[in-house]
Amino acid sequence: MLTVDNQSAQDWHDVQIYLNTYFRVTTSTIRARSLFKAPLDVFVAGFGQRFDLRRMPVHSLKLTAKLPDDQPMELNKKFQLSGLAGALGGKQ
Numbered sequence: 001m002l003t004v005d006n007q008s009a010q011d012w013h014d015v016q017i018y019l020n021t022y023f024r025v026t027t028s029t030i031r032a033r034s035l036f037k038a039p040l041d042v043f044v045a046g047f048g049q050r051f052d053l054r055r056m057p058v059h060s061l062k063l064t065a066k067l068p069d070d071q072p073m074e075l076n077k078k079f080q081l082s083g084l085a086g087a088l089g090g091k092q
Contacts, residue, residue, distance in 0.1 A: 004036040004063065012065035012073070019043045020060055023051040030065070 002019075006012055012030045019025075023043035030036045040058075043051040061077035 002038050002040060002061075004030060006030045006032060006034055006036070008032055010067050012067065015063065015065040017043075018060075018062045018064075019051055019058060020056065021062075022046070023049075 002017070002025075004015075004017065009032050011032050013028065015027045015030050015036070017025050017038070019040070022045045024045075025038050025043050027036055027038075040051050040053050045051075059079050061079075063075040065073050067073055
C-alpha cells in the first residue's frame with residue numbers, strides 16, 4: 001500500500017504518481033492535510049501491465065501535481081540499494 005500524506009496547507013491537483021518510472025496512478029486531488037492511499041497493484045504501465053511487488057522491487061517513486069496557483073510541484077523519493085549493490089556501492 002502506498003500512502004501519500006499531504007502535510008501542506010494547499011490542495012494538490014492533477015496528481016500523478018509514478019512507481020519505477022513506468023507504472024502510474026492518478027487522482028484529481030489530494031486535499032491539504034489529508035492522506036491518499038493506493039494499493040501497489042493499481043499502478044499500471046502504458047500497455048496495461050500491473051505492478052507486482054512479488055516480482056519487482058520498488059526503486060523509484062515520483063509525484064507530480066499542480067498547486068492552487070497552477071504552479072507545478074514534484075516530489076521524488078530516494079531508495080537505498082539493497083543486497084550486494086547497496087553494500088558495494090553499485091550503480092543507481
